[in-house]
Amino acid sequence: MNNPDEPQIVGISLPTGTDVQSISQRVEAMEMLLERSFKVPGTNFPIGLDSIIGLIPVLGDIVTTALGAYIVWAARNLGLPKWKLWRMAGNIAVDTAIGAVPLVGDAADVLFRSNTRNLRIIKKHLDKHHPEARIIEG
Secondary structure, three states, X not given: OXXXXXXXXXXXXXXOOOOHHHHHHHHHHHHHHHHOOEEOOOOXXXXXXXXXXXXXXXXXXXXXXXXXXXXXXXXXXXXXXXXXXXXXXXXXXXXXXXXXXXXXXXXXXXXXXXXXXXHHHHHHHHHHHOHHHOOOOO
């Protein structure tokens, strides 16, 4: 049940706590918003704000990089080791570099989903170090 006091993104209630599960839910919501919040009409291919905002030259890349950096910051708050944080930052750097190339970069940006890759790194870490934070999807 949605709590009216919690912030919402795309109709998803987001917890405001600093516990592992709350941070994990916010990161998952950000990844969904950035990478798979819409379907391409006529197909079943998901895209997100990362692909759409990335179409705006320079400013789009700055905004999507900042939003992706939030996921790395949240991972730091979850206690991921520095080498995983660097790997996540590398994913964002590659995504930004690819997206900076006009048109071709925007198409490639849809295929290289840095935020999804970074979410996978976080989930793998949490499954190993914080199994109580697992969300059972049903």
